[in-house]
Amino acid sequence: MPAFSLLSEGVQKAIFRMGWDELRPIQVESIQAVSSTTDDLIISARTAGGKTEAAFLPIISELERDPKKQAIYVGPLKALINDQFERLERLCEDIGVAVHRWHGDVSQAAKQRFRKNPGGILLITPESLESNFCNYGRAVPDLYGGLAFIVIDELHVFLNDVRGLHLASLLARLRTATGRNPRYIALSATLGDPDEARLYLRPDNPASVRLISDQSRTREVRVGLRTSLSGSDNRLKPSEILNLFDCVVGEYWIRPKPLADAPFDSVRPPDAVQPDHDEEDEPEEADDTKGSTLDEIAHDIASAFQEGTNLVFGNSRATLEELADKLHKIGEVQHWAYDPFVVHHGSISWDIRSDVESRLKSGRPTTALCTSTLELGIDIGDIRAIGQIDPPWSVAAFVQRLGRSGRKEGDPSIMRQYVREDAPSRESSLTDLLFPRLIRSMAIVELMLAKWLEPRGAQRLHLSTLVHQTLSLLRQSGSIPAAKLYQTLCVVGPFRAVTPQIYERVLRSLGGKDIIEQSPNGDMLLGLAGEAIVSNYQFYASFASNEMFAVNHAGEKIGELLPTFVPPKGRVFLLAGRRWEVLDIDENARTVIVRPGTKKAEVKFPGDPGDISTRIIAEMRRILSDSKFPAYLDPGSRLILEAARMAYSRAGLGRCPLLVTVGKIRWYPWLGTKGLLTLHLFALHTKMSVKLDELSLEFETTVEDLSKWLEGVVQSDVSAETLAGLMEIKEFERFDGMLKDDAKKDYYLLDYANARDRLDIAEAKQAAADCLEAIPAGSASRPTPPPAN
């Protein structure tokens, strides 16, 4: 049967009313799957590919035919919910299917309307769904009594995240509370391994989840990469880098290879986006920016992103604020009639951010310098090109960002990547000479082309989120036997990596802090401290947040600052792309009063440690041992890649991952964050002196002793918990503090969780075994230097 005729009468009329000529292939497939099977669905298509309608056309049809049925839509952002709410309201206008939304900005009255008359479609955040369990726990079976469909938008956002496990737990509790088994329809733009998404939705029956993906549209991708070298006054020109190997020859036995001296701009590879660079047009800069790499990047961005609507992503808020400051200054010097550059990130007030979003939609030339705030699918119109400062942390982020451009049919996706590297000097380490940021940028592009994305950490324990859900379930049900808690959260729910023994320890830890207690009949209930935690409205989120100071100018909020970075009165800082002078600080109201400033400004925001996959590091190694030059490199980057490869091969890293110098050995195990940390902890455990950089470990020892140590690592039977016990920082997530006892120095649960979630013993041992194999038998502590050319 044709898909259109499977839709209800009201939906068919709505499609005519909206003037849609035809259904897209994913919509046809989805309508047929929903109508004629009982499968769950994952609909994978790029942003603006018609995913929402693919899910909701058949759902609304079912709701129109059977008004007792209900659907909920869970979205990660309030803004996304508001977008979708308007689309669905228009669709349902004459059909008689109610559309509700529930999030923090929705009025009490609207929420009350849904509570009095539940039904139709409800659009909600995970946190608001949590608030339903906490505040209307007993009414949940009535509120969701007709639940037939659960739509999850931007599924990829939830897959590898604390918030995703929270959502999975809420949905399992919803099934338990209502006794219903609604169908899942998940929407996603960037999906790595579909099986992981299937497992997330239906851990007991992943095969029942059908994948519908949009194969029809392939898109041209244009990527260009340019590297800028830091080191203000005496920095080397790229063409001089190769001569540098003379300088370090004493330590590293690296000698220059004869190479035709290629000036920066002489070669333009075809099919790549080439950043234009006109040194002569550059205006004189004030002293505080002279020679900075970001300055060089700002000049390229000033010309390349002057026209159209664009996004430039950076890895930190501070970088983007500095970049905006430089761009505004360039605008002043060049007397621009119009400055298209604006800033958008999580420490800027909601008002200013929504102004930026409207400017992006307005069609006036606008380039937003942004963090991941503009990565998700909220509607900001057609984006011409994307910029990226420094390599992103993951392939997934790169793909998501690139996908924001070229939304119109036939437009290419365009990405200009700028990489900042340290110019080499006599103090450079071998790691510096491998130019790891450039190589990592390339690795990310190559993995994107190979269609690889980071897998989700499916085996993680997520004890912090388990604590959160335990408290919420106790709030919902009053008192409940411990076995029932375990059954609901860890057997039916998603915390399946948690054993009964570990859960018992979690409960004991909470009991020791009066967060929970046991009634005479053995049931668990909230203690005094627990009641206080759960009755605060800030309880609903599963993730932690920073306490911040508000920044106000003339009664309007500009944004937020870290309490530890509130500059004293009279000082100037950057926020929302402007300079602000501190007039007054109100400690009680946690507010900084400011006026526009002019002096040199400073900037700082909060941060967390990064995490890089071993697959990316492995790809970096492949690139270093390869001899091809991808077309997306600009001539300077080609030269730096050539230098990095020379350093790699002259150091003999292709044959043996060790670099031996007098009294020191540097080991490149080619592992990501987890593996490198594990090796570091092995060294701490055996009192082996070691220093770490982003790629290598440096030991002060001889080859003989290191070989013995590596053998010890390979054969070690030390437990991962013992190694995790040596971690200086043990708490990472919101409720981790409840899992330890400082007085008794009992950190077992945190060590147990960190051992599973943050270390990789097998990977570390394998790297040690591989290294042993690569060390030539009977080698001396100083290998023979390679012959000179």
Add this chain to the structure above:
DNA sequence: GACCTGCTGCGGGCTG
């Protein structure tokens, strides 16, 4: 050498 997300219920006072 990081980034982002989210948030109640109730009572008092005011307006039409």
